[in-house]
Amino acid sequence: GAVVSQHPSRVICKSGTSVKIECRSLDFQATTMFWYRQFPKQSLMLMATSNEGSKATYEQGVEKDKFLINHASLTLSTLTVTSAHPEDSSFYICSASADSFYNEQFFGPGTRLTVL
Amino acid sequence: AQKITQTQPGMFVQEKEAVTLDCTYDTSDPSYGLFWYKQPSSGEMIFLIYQGSYDQQNATEGRYSLNFQKARKSANLVISASQLGDSAMYFCAMGAPTQGGSEKLVFGKGTKLTVNP
Numbered sequence: 753g754a755v756v757s758q759h760p761s762r763v764i765c766k767s768g769t770s771v772k773i774e775c776r777s778l779d780f781q782a783t784t785m786f787w788y789r790q791f792p793k794q795s796l797m798l799m800a801t802s803n804e805g806s807k808a809t810y811e812q813g814v815e816k817d818k819f820l821i822n823h824a825s826l827t828l829s830t831l832t833v834t835s836a837h838p839e840d841s842s843f844y845i846c847s848a849s850a851d852s853f854y855n856e857q858f859f860g861p862g863t864r865l866t867v868l
Numbered sequence: 869a870q871k872i873t874q875t876q877p878g879m880f881v882q883e884k885e886a887v888t889l890d891c892t893y894d895t896s897d898p899s900y901g902l903f904w905y906k907q908p909s910s911g912e913m914i915f916l917i918y919q920g921s922y923d924q925q926n927a928t929e930g931r932y933s934l935n936f937q938k939a940r941k942s943a944n945l946v947i948s949a950s951q952l953g954d955s956a957m958y959f960c961a962m963g964a965p966t967q968g969g970s971e972k973l974v975f976g977k978g979t980k981l982t983v984n985p
Contacts, residue, residue, distance in 0.1 A: 784970040786972060786973075795959060795976060795977045796975045798973070801970060803970070809966065809967055843911055847913075847973075849970060856918075858915075859913035861911065862912065
């Protein structure tokens with residue numbers, strides 16, 4: 753299967769700082785990338801969908817000014833949590849899909865964010 | 869809107885026995901896809917099996933099989949010959965169209981499976 757990486761795998765930051773998480777498709781060109789958030793013992797909730805070269809589409813209730821998504825190339829998408837607060841502490845997972853894979857989603861290993 | 873329901877927060881099974889994890893869904897789309905993922909404690913999402921709504925036969929992948937009952941809108945996962953390494957969270961998901969033409973996943977709440985030796 754196709755490989756998706758995320759960096760960093762863990763990050764601890766102080767309240768008020770911004771954190772950038774990278775999602776890369778290593779061996780294929782991803783036409784679409786998805787960002788999910790998972791709180792402890794809960795399910796994955798889609799935050800936004802991004803297509804290369806266009807603005808991300810955010811799910812209802814997700815603040816686009818707080819969670820900035822950039823999909824600058826077919827292999828890289830970034831999620832920036834701006835002015836992070838303790839309630840933003842969560843597990844963030846990206847996935848990538850491509851037309852050539854019949855839009856199957858390949859997940860990254862996730863990033864655990866802890867805001868102090 | 870698509871909805872996935874997993875009613876079993878936790879399940880226990882003895883090693884080498886089979887276990888069924890329940891999943892029901894709701895959608896108004898005539899064509900849809902159903903997925904099962906495994907999430908061990910490390911957090912990664914591992915794809916297990918896929919069932920298309922028009923597939924004539926139930927999907928199987930090794931020890932995993934999907935008991936697809938379209939009229940009941942259920943897509944239960946059956947794991948045969950359970951192994952200790954099967955202990956994990958299991959999520960049922962459904963594909964849902966997005967405005968951009970791609971497909972997002974809508975997940976159920978998950979079932980925590982514990983395999984006892």
